[in-house]
Structure formats: structure tokens, C-alpha cells
Amino acid sequence: MKKKLISLVLASAMCLTLLAGCGGSTSASSSAPAAEPAATEAAEPAAEPAADAAAEATGDSDLATKKVGVCIYQFNDNFMTLYRQELERYLIEQGFAKENITIVDGANDQATQSGQIDSFIADKVDVLIINLVNSSSAATVTDKVVAANIPLVYINREPDADEQQRWADNNWNVCYVGCDARQSGTYQGEIIADLGLDAVDFNKNGKIDYIMIEGDPENVDAAYRTEFSVKALTDAGFEVNCLDDQVGMWDQAKGGELVANSLTQYGNDIEVVFCNNDAMALGALQSIKNAGRTVGKDIYLVGVDALTEVVGYVISGEITGTVFNNHFAQADGAADAAINYLTGAGNEHNIQCDYTKVTQANAQEILDSLQ
Ligand code: BGC
8 A cells, every 4th residue: 555655656756757847856767766775785796706606616617508698678778788798798708608698689668578588488598687678567577587487687777675675575586786876866966066156157146057868767777867966966055956857768869859959948047967878968968069058168068877988078078077887897797696696606686886976087097997
């Protein structure tokens, strides 16, 4: 009953946010908040050095015979492309055979992805790594994978706290590996706060006037980045004014289009453009340039992910900052978790890693680490 009530409240909050645009700290996510990071057990990507555990328990040669099924929500996503490339590379490095690793494209359609999961189950894969299309499908997916006795590692789109509680209560071989998006939002806000009101408040109304370009609400990262970027500003004592809040679905072209519209509507009043990811920040940058505005001079722009192109723009000053969404730690952590299930070492149910703030001060260092 209580849960139903919470879902209803969240659902109406979502409608209000969508209708009202700038929803303050209300999230546009339809899923309940993910588990608190404080309740998570491990600070490092994996519970233990999986490669060593694998060598002890089964020997690397055994991994070579194991079949891994990987479901990606859609291949057409800059960040998830880097993620899946690293995942495949690392799995092979750990001893899996390339031909036993199957990575499929959910094409942003849950029905397609559910069919792919059924095929992996029928194919008797030894472990599944899943980046859900709809986080709200987690319970259904978990049930069928657990019933097939296949260990499951969720990545990138964090199932809600109730779902994670079920894994713990039933002692299932199911876990989530990811970073806490609240941290990335906070870092975005801090990048702007650190500039100081004088530098940001071009129209001298005493407030930070911003627009927010959100990712797909199916990923709780979008809601958390939206909420916590603004919270970091208000926590630092700034008054904020949300001029526009739109959903760009993590997409560069869509993000660019939304920012172009906002610039037409609100013009010079826009002082900060927050984008929930770097793909949308790249689109935003193009629109900012087209509107004759200059980042660092009469507007600020921040993203999340630290795509190499964006880090290059942070170095040149064309993008104010970004936040490194560590796809190496997440992909390697997910693979290590899969190995831990295969070797019987097991995992905690929620494995977290850290984001890193990227400004001109450390951008070159971050770029070097990405190459
Ligand atoms: C990334 C986005 C990506 C999304 C996919 C987020 O964590 O920051 O770039 O599009 O995950 O779900």
C-alpha cells in the first residue's frame, strides 16, 4: 500500500515536472530512487581481485569455455559504446574467448531486449551482464534469469531500492555495478559554484539563471544529475533561476535542438547550460556558437562523461567542465563481478565507483588517462 502510494506520488511528480518544465529539485524519473550509496558495501569496482580469484578457483582456461551474454540498451550511445568496447577488451584479457562473448543491441526497445534475454537463457549462457532499456523491467528480468539459474550483473541503469532489496533477501546471484549519479550532479554544480557569482551572473539579477537538458528518465542518472547539480549551487548559497528544463534523451542532436530553442526564447538571460551528459553538451556547444555566444565569456556549459572530444574542449575553454564517468572502472568492475559469480567467490549486491570532476585544471591529465 505504502509502496503504491509512493509510486503514485512519484508518477504525479513526473507529470508535474514534465508539464512545468523547471521542476526545481523534483525528478523526472518514474522509478523510485536507487539504493543509498551509504548502504553500499564496496567503494572499489569489485569485491575482490577477480583475476586472482579466478586463477585460484578455476584457472583462466575455464573462463575460456564460459559463455557471456551482454545486453546493451542501445549501441547508438556514445558513452555505452566506450563502455562495451572496454567490457569486451577486459573480458578477453581475463581469459574469456572472443567467440563466447555475445554483445547485443537492445535498440532502445524493451521488448527487443527481453527477446534477447530469452535467447541467451535458451542458449544457456553462464552469466549475463545487462544494461536495461527500462529500469522498471528489472523485477521481471531478474525473475526469469534467476529461475534459469544464471548469475546476473546489471550495469548503467540502476534498478530501484526495492528491487535490490529482493536480491539481498533471497540471496540471489544478482548485483548492480555503477557510479552514484548524485556525485556527478554535485560536481557539475560545484564547477559553476567555484566560478563565483560575479563571474556567472552576467545579467546582474543576483541569481544563477540556467537551463537543464536531461537524459532519458529511464536512467536514474538523469534525475540525480538534474537535482544534485542545482542542489550544489543552492548549498553553496547561490540563488538559482531555472529558465527551461527539457528532456534530450542523452542524444547530441536532440540536446542541440533543445538548447537552440531555449537560446531563441531566453537569449542573454541564460547564464549556465547544464547537460546531463556530454553528448548533449556537444550539441549544446554547437547551438551556443550558432547563437553567437561564447562559453567562458557570456555563458557556461557543463556535461558529464568526459568523452575525449569534450575533454579537448575543456582544455581549449570551449566547454566549462565535465565529470568523468569512469567507464573503465565500471566495465572492468562488471566483468570482475561476472567472474566472481563464475568462480563461486560471489559479490556484494551493489558495487560502486567514483566520478572525477574535470576542469581546465586537470583536463590534460584526464585526457592522457583516457588515451
Ligand atoms: C551516461 C550517458 C548515457 C547513459 C545511458 C549515463 O550514465 O552519462 O552518456 O547516455 O548513461 O544510459
